[in-house]
Amino acid sequence: MQEEVVKKLEEIQKAGLTDLEHVQEEQQLNEWRTCYLGKKSEVLQVMKEIPDLSVDLRPKVGMLTNQVKRNFEQGYEQRLEEIRKAALERSLQQDRLDVTLPGRRPEKGRLHPSTQTLREIANIFGQMGFQVYRGTDVETEEFNFELLNIPKYHPARDMWDTFFTTTPEVVMRTHTSPGQIHSMRENAPDPVRVILPGMCYRYEQVTSRSEFQFFQVELLAVGKSIDFRGFKGTLQDFARRMFGDNVRIRLRPDYFPFTEPSAEMDVECFICQGAGCPVCKHTGWLEIMGCGMMHPTVLMNGGYDPREYTGFAAGLGPERITMLRHHIEDIRYFWANDVRFLEQF
Numbered sequence: 389m390q391e392e393v394v395k396k397l398e399e400i401q402k403a404g405l406t407d408l409e410h411v412q413e414e415q416q417l418n419e420w421r422t423c424y425l426g427k428k429s430e431v432l433q434v435m436k437e438i439p440d441l442s443v444d445l446r447p448k449v450g451m452l453t454n455q456v457k458r459n460f461e462q463g464y465e466q467r468l469e470e471i472r473k474a475a476l477e478r479s480l481q482q483d484r485l486d487v488t489l490p491g492r493r494p495e496k497g498r499l500h501p502s503t504q505t506l507r508e509i510a511n512i513f514g515q516m517g518f519q520v521y522r523g524t525d526v527e528t529e530e531f532n533f534e535l536l537n538i539p540k541y542h543p544a545r546d547m548w549d550t551f552f553t554t555t556p557e558v559v560m561r562t563h564t565s566p567g568q569i570h571s572m573r574e575n576a577p578d579p580v581r582v583i584l585p586g587m588c589y590r591y592e593q594v595t596s597r598s599e600f601q602f603f604q605v606e607l608l609a610v611g612k613s614i615d616f617r618g619f620k621g622t623l624q625d626f627a628r629r630m631f632g633d634n635v636r637i638r639l640r641p642d643y644f645p646f647t648e649p650s651a652e653m654d655v656e657c658f659i660c661q662g663a664g665c666p667v668c669k670h671t672g673w674l675e676i677m678g679c680g681m682m683h684p685t686v687l688m689n690g691g692y693d694p695r696e697y698t699g700f701a702a703g704l705g706p707e708r709i710t711m712l713r714h715h716i717e718d719i720r721y722f723w724a725n726d727v728r729f730l731e732q733f
């Protein structure tokens with residue numbers, strides 16, 4: 389009888405410890421514990437039977453059963469530790485961090501191409517002593533037209549197709565020229581040297597060359613000794629700083645109601661150096677601004693006596709300049725907000 393029980397316990401122990409050797413994961417280990425140490429385990433079964441044994445057998449079998457149980461418990465603890473250690477090592481191996489790898493670059497925002505050109509223009513004129521003056525996007529018809537020598541019903545108004553607002557007499561500015569009057573009135577009778585950058589709006593058919601909104605930079609100088617020579621010199625200087633030392637300019641006669649004489653300024657095509665190419669439509673010249681000597685009426689409207697004062701004004705298009713410099717063939721890209729376009733600048 390004794391031998392039988394001892395043999396049985398030995399077998400249980402052997403089976404349990406052999407099984408334990410094959411356990412690889414915590415989940416498996418828990419199953420093993422339920423099987424060999426749980427309520428339905430064989431060891432417990434033997435323990436339950438102890439009271440039925442003879443008195444002299446009971447202590448021996450009891451001791452032996454406890455021994456087996458303890459061995460199982462120890463084995464369990466040991467295996468658990470081994471499994472956890474192995475898992476930790478595995479994760480350290482897998483999640484290893486290579487600190488010598490280059491970091492991921494954060495996405496950086498950038499300035500809109502028009503803003504970049506706008507700032508360059510502001511810098512150049514800033515170096516020449518011009519201050520930046522800001523106007524508003526809405527103007528009254530008086531400032532957008534009348535005070536600039538474009539009376540009501542004057543055919544020249546057709547040059548600026550206008551967005552009217554629901555408020556009578558209030559329009560979206562069609563050019564930055566109303567700023568001429570504002571800045572003159574603020575400074576009279578002192579000399580004025582300002583540039584006025586801003587968004588302009590025109591009720592126009594949108595095409596690859598004209599948008600209904602675009603930037604303009606107004607250039608304005610008023611003083612007692614301003615003449616056409618100085619004006620042309622200023623424009624020449626601007627063109628050199630903007631497009632390169634050797635660039636040539638030319639002024640072609642044009643018409644604006646608020647300047648007299650008026651001109652259109654061309655720069656020599658900096659793509660073909662004047663030889664003729666598709667960008668300059670084989671003329672060798674690129675048109676970049678309207679300009680002229682200020683009309684006496686406009687000077688007067690600004691608060692200056694035209695018998696004493698003279699002035700010059702110009703209106704540049706930053707988008708146009710940006711298109712020429714970067715060979716952008718469609719102006720609609722500028723305000724379409726396509727990042728694939730914007731990311732290139």
Ligand code: PHE
Pocket residue numbers: 562563564565644647678679680701702703
């Ligand atoms: N305001 C004119 C336009 O939008 C440009 C211009 C400005 C012409 C200043 C002459 C002087 O067409």
